[in-house]
Amino acid sequence: MGELAWIFLSAAVINNFTLALFLGLCPFMGVSGKLDTSLRMGAANTFVLTITSLCVWALNTYVLPHAPYLQLISFIVVIASLVQIVEMAIRKLSPTLFREMGIFLPLITTNCAILGLAIFQTNRGYGFLEGIVFALGAGVGLTLALVLMASIREMSELADVPEAARGLGLVLIIAGSLSMAFMGFAGLLSAS
Amino acid sequence: MTAGERLVTASPHLASGHTTPRIMWTVVASLVPVIGAAVWFFGPSAVFVIGAATAGALATERVFGRAGSLMDGSGLITGLLLGLTLPAGLPIWMAFVGGAFGIGFGKLIFGGLGQNVFNPALLGRAFLQAAFPVAMTTWPAEQVSWWTLRGDTFALPLMAGKAADVVTGATPLGLMKFEQQGTTLSHLMLGNTGGSLGETAGILITLCGLYLALRNYLNWRIPASIFLAVLVFAGLLHQLDPGRFPAPLFMLFSGGLMLGAWYMATDMVTSPVTNGGTWVFGAGVGFLVVVIRVWGGLAEGVMYAILLMNALVPFINRATQPRVLGTRERSGA
Structure with a gap:
């Protein structure tokens, strides 16, 4: 139980995928303009992460021991098809959200956080339950980063930002500052 | 204004006199005893470190800030507070860089006073902590003489510092x-x-x-x-x-x-x-x-x-x- 809690906390806060490992930056930069959208983007990512973790576990247990050279390609196929499913579901269920997410929804396919999760999970030898908890933690962490960024950006929208830093420049600077703040969690719990 | 002419302004109409510069300068004044204590305990090094951090903050504010923003006192507060969070033995060029970073990336890039998200002084310190972790955690121990410098204060920027012959404490x-x-x-x-x-x-x-x-x-x-x-x-x-x-x-x-x-x-x-x-x-x-x-x-x-x-x-x-x-x-x- 303690082990699982640590995996969750580690993925969500201490080694936050976005702010400490710099994975999954494209939704972080692209879809963090509005709080609602970023929340849903986080949810979509969490969903894909969790299902990916399940599939990776199945692949690692049943397929890859027989054909280890298939590792990367099978991960990519699984992720791509999962994202397609999520995309179709969102298009049917909420066309507005589909429009708001735009290009970033299919881009979850190439979101390094997802492939990163698959590879971390394999390298650390996580089992079924550990993998799911890890994926949930990573998803919560990604959502946390997105929500923080979105609320800061909504506030800075009316700010008198210098011409040169407007838009993506300011987002990158906020991301760097957030990342420095998250350095405070470095090494948390590792001593005990 | 001639009689009969009306001046139409938006509320509030009664000004209390508590303007931003006045608040900021009061905060600066209230910091004086704290700085005095720092100098009392850490000797001339304290003056150099706090001075360098403040100089970094003010120079950045002057060069990149809006005209007149130097006088509202907020840049000065950032520099003083940053200086107070630094160890006494820090080389002064690092303190200067910290002040410049804090004001530049902590405040001016967001559009100046009132629009920043992070506390500029702390952002400057976080930057120094990430960039110079060893220098930022070297604490001088009690010295024999008040006049002793507490570290390699005048190290050249970006050069490997000489081993400072100071007793460090915890x-x-x-x-x-x-x-x-x-x-x-x-x-x-x-x-x-x-x-x-x-x-x-x-x-x-x-x-x-x-x-x-x-x-x-x-x-x-x-x-x-x-x-x-x-x-x-x-x-x-x-x-x-x-x-x-x-x-x-x-x-x-x-x-x-x-x-x-x-x-x-x-x-x-x-x-x-x-x-x-x-x-x-x-x-x-x-x-x-x-x-x-x-x-x-x-x-x-x-x-x-x-x-x-x-x-x-x-x-x-x-x-x-x-x-x-x-x-x-x-x-x-």
């Missing part, structure tokens, strides 16, 4: 964390300990902070909630295992908590605008301070705790919007 928090060794409470309160320039005289900082709180230039709810959260949370842990977790009063008076709670967290720009929000903010800072100090890899967590809660402030402001009078809805949106 901070009370470091002693507690890595050697399980306590420090007497009276020493902590009166400042007779190692540490950053402005983290040694708890009582003095409290007095200066109280003065600002009485004049209503800082929201007393923020330090109150931070202290309360630290006392309650550290007290609970201490009750559970007194051998492993330090006493709550030690937590309260060690490290940069006093300076952070009275001067950093209460920055008007980067703290919540609603009174309800300030309680949440303060409680969060107190909780994170204890978490990072007890379980983190670092001995001190006040800076990171405040920066993390700064990042949450826009969210807290959103969540604690007061209801519009007579309706059930929250305002704005």
